[in-house]
Amino acid sequence: MKLAKLIAVMLLPFATMAVAAPTPAQYIIIDHSTTPWMDQATAESIWLKKPSAKFVKLYPAKKWGFLSQVEGGMDATKTCVITARTLMLPVRGKDLVFKPAKSATTFGHLTNASIEQCKALASTKLDEAVQALGSALVPN
Secondary structure, three states: OHHHHHHHHHHHHHHHHHHHOOOOOOOOEEEOOOOOOOOHHHHHHHHOOOOOHHHHHHOOOOOEEEEEEEEEEEOOOOOEEEEEEEEEEEEEOOEEOOOOOEEEEEEEEEOOOOHHHHHHHHHHHHHHHHHHHHHHHOOO
């Protein structure tokens, strides 16, 4: 019994450190893309690539959120055309308000593409748009 109390007392400082650790910013991210080319999970993984501390300080998650939109498709000659747009929007409560503070758009095409190659192009273009938006907001 005394051993269990001793272990509990010894682990108490570590438990408080785990609780006190800062949590990463939880931005609201909405993806409004054409389903075959982008989904919410993939868009979030692109958006949430470790934002810099400077970015989080300048644009806190309580005040700002993001919207992405990937559109496009393939024509009869298997040419894939993709447009990716990103927007930074203010947060009101738990929702985003459509008053874009900044936006970025990228375009791309790929001839003789398969569906997988077109999806990869869509991810690449969204990543480029996210990077462009980030560099416009926090210049080096």
